Amino acid sequence: MDTILILTQALNGLQLGVMLFLMAAGLTLVFGIMNLINLAHGALYMAGAYLAAAAYGWTGSFLAAVALAVAGTAALGAAIELAALRGLYRRDHLDQVLATFGLILFLNEAARLVWGPAALFVPVPAALAHTVAILPGVPYPAYRLAIIAVGVAVAGGLYLLIARTRLGMLIRAGASNRTMVAALGVDVGLLYTAVFALGAGLAALAGAMAAPILSVEPGMGEPILILTLVVIVVGGIGSIRGAFAGALLIGCVDTIGRAFLPSMLRAVLAPSASAAVGPALASMLIYLTMAVVLALRPRGLFAARTG
Amino acid sequence: MTRPLLEIAGVDAFYGASQALFAMELAVAEGSAVALIGRNGMGKTTTIRAMLGLVATRGGAIRFRGTRIDRLPPHRIARAGIGLVPEGRQIFPNLTVRENLVATAAGRRAAGPAWTLDRVYGLFPRLRERQGNMGDELSGGEQQMLAIGRALMTGPLLLVLDEATEGLAPLMRREIWSCLARLKGEGIAILVVDKDLGALARLCDRHFILERGHCVWSGDSAALLAAPEVPHRYLGLGATPQ
Numbered sequence: 001m002d003t004i005l006i007l008t009q010a011l012n013g014l015q016l017g018v019m020l021f022l023m024a025a026g027l028t029l030v031f032g033i034m035n036l037i038n039l040a041h042g043a044l045y046m047a048g049a050y051l052a053a054a055a056y057g058w059t060g061s062f063l064a065a066v067a068l069a070v071a072g073t074a075a076l077g078a079a080i081e082l083a084a085l086r087g088l089y090r091r092d093h094l095d096q097v098l099a100t101f102g103l104i105l106f107l108n109e110a111a112r113l114v115w116g117p118a119a120l121f122v123p124v125p126a127a128l129a130h131t132v133a134i135l136p137g138v139p140y141p142a143y144r145l146a147i148i149a150v151g152v153a154v155a156g157g158l159y160l161l162i163a164r165t166r167l168g169m170l171i172r173a174g175a176s177n178r179t180m181v182a183a184l185g186v187d188v189g190l191l192y193t194a195v196f197a198l199g200a201g202l203a204a205l206a207g208a209m210a211a212p213i214l215s216v217e218p219g220m221g222e223p224i225l226i227l228t229l230v231v232i233v234v235g236g237i238g239s240i241r242g243a244f245a246g247a248l249l250i251g252c253v254d255t256i257g258r259a260f261l262p263s264m265l266r267a268v269l270a271p272s273a274s275a276a277v278g279p280a281l282a283s284m285l286i287y288l289t290m291a292v293v294l295a296l297r298p299r300g301l302f303a304a305r306t307g
Numbered sequence: 308m309t310r311p312l313l314e315i316a317g318v319d320a321f322y323g324a325s326q327a328l329f330a331m332e333l334a335v336a337e338g339s340a341v342a343l344i345g346r347n348g349m350g351k352t353t354t355i356r357a358m359l360g361l362v363a364t365r366g367g368a369i370r371f372r373g374t375r376i377d378r379l380p381p382h383r384i385a386r387a388g389i390g391l392v393p394e395g396r397q398i399f400p401n402l403t404v405r406e407n408l409v410a411t412a413a414g415r416r417a418a419g420p421a422w423t424l425d426r427v428y429g430l431f432p433r434l435r436e437r438q439g440n441m442g443d444e445l446s447g448g449e450q451q452m453l454a455i456g457r458a459l460m461t462g463p464l465l466l467v468l469d470e471a472t473e474g475l476a477p478l479m480r481r482e483i484w485s486c487l488a489r490l491k492g493e494g495i496a497i498l499v500v501d502k503d504l505g506a507l508a509r510l511c512d513r514h515f516i517l518e519r520g521h522c523v524w525s526g527d528s529a530a531l532l533a534a535p536e537v538p539h540r541y542l543g544l545g546a547t548p549q
């Protein structure tokens with residue numbers, strides 16, 4: 001267990017963390033502001049990945065593919081919000097879970113119908129298909145560094161959007177008192193559609209950026225949805241800052257746990273026991289983290305003031 | 308009386324199955340000030356909520372500048388030119404003072420010059436000093452000023468205030484009343500719910516008294532002052548205008 005390996009795994013954790021943040025930002029806003037549990041958020045990530053793969057096929061440009069995937073999924077999100085979710089805000093959470101679970105089945109099946117059951121592959125863009133020496137003699141894939149950079153930049157942009165713009169003020173105001181926002185002349189329905197589309201676009205950005213490092217296939221959104229749910233609970237539902245902190249924490253705990261926990265156990269347990277326990281414990285680590293965070297701070301790391 | 312800016316005619320309102328307003332009647336002439344008076348639970352807030360589309364109405368009609376508004380969603384009603392200063396102030400606690408003013412601002416149709424941050428700060432200098440504070444860090448009086456400023460920033464033709472002086476110190480009350488007089492002087496119509504009959508009689512042109520969801524008396528200030536038995540009967544002992 002040397003420092004180079006630790007550094008590499010820390011970067012991997014960071015990269016997973018920013019992906020999770022892109023997912024969590026939309027999910028936490030939608031839950032915090034509209035009080036909607038959207039299980040189909042992972043399916044929007046999948047939609048982003050598929051649209052990126054398809055757009056890459058048409059245009060041959062990865063940048064164009066990402067842009068089209070984000071725009072297309074944001075539009076898809078707006079359409080889903082208008083057609084299917086509008087009526088769910090006032091329903092209880094179980095109805096929302098059932099309805100959005102139905103959306104998952106629908107979108108997975110739609111992807112299978114359009115693109116077939118086999119996985120699609122998207123190449124890493126040529127300009128980033130090399131490695132960068134993060135330390136002398138320590139190579140790291142440039143593409144993964146680019147993901148981290150994009151994620152951090154989007155986090156900054158989102159912070160500015162929420163903190164500095166009229167839209168951001170309305171999002172925060174709507175989270176604390178939607179009736180008053182409407183009574184002052186703001187179309188809250190439109191605001192909700194915009195927030196949902198924004199969240200869908202961010203999920204699509206994560207999906208599109210994941211396309212070259214994962215296989216694009218039906219159901220690819222569900223594993224990351226589970227992690228994202230853990231992230232927003234750890235971070236504090238409704239809080240963007242919480243989503244950021246929670247995403248980095250969960251990304252690093254998951255990555256580093258999987259990389260090092262089995263070998264650490266070997267130091268204290270018999271080889272056969274550690275081989276049996278190690279991987280299981282590593283995959284449970286994020287849930288243990290969540291339990292510890294919730295025991296210390298029942299409303300998450302950054303309990304949102306936004307309601 | 309000039310043509311009515313707001314007209315509520317024969318409106319019933321319900322909370323679920325229980326009826327809260329019965330054939331409610333109310334009119335506010337352009338540029339005038341009107342008081343809505345009554346004991347607690349008589350339907351004053353419900354009248355305001357019905358007007359803004361926040362509670363369902365049946366029967367009758369609500370018109371603003373001659374156009375039916377009683378089937379419109381709240382944001383469309385507000386955009387027609389109604390600025391709400393709600394009961395309990397309902398400041399956005401997680402926004403700064405400045406953000407509270409700016410978030411829903413819209414230079415819509417304001418009677419007179421457009422409302423800007425500077426103009427609101429001119430009306431309430433205290434808000435300028437507090438502009439970086441969060442909404443929930445303000446005193447009750449400051450919150451009330453902010454609620455009024457926030458409504459003005461939407462550019463209303465009609466400002467609606469529900470118990471705006473409730474729970475405020477006498478000095479602060481006086482400041483609110485003089486602010487309302489000034490706004491009226493600038494041509495903004497005002498609909499105000501309050502318990503201070505003396506202040507209402509000075510500010511308002513007409514008064515409507517509510518009793519269990521019915522409008523039971525209306526008249527001008529002279530009539531209100533000339534008939535002390537009216538407030539006595541409907542508002543309880545001691546409710547005589549000074």
Ligand SMILES: Nc1ncnc2c1ncn2[C@@H]1O[C@H](COP(=O)(O)OP(=O)(O)O)[C@@H](O)[C@H]1O
Nearest residue numbers: 322325327345346347348349350351352353354
């Ligand atoms: N949300 C509500 N649900 C059910 N009944 C209500 C609600 N709000 C007010 N009421 C009832 O409607 C009547 C009028 O209330 P309200 O308009 O708030 O009175 P006021 O503002 O004159 O004090 C009261 O009897 C009150 O109990």
Ligand SMILES: [Mg+2]
Nearest residue numbers: 351352353394
């Ligand atoms: Mg009331």
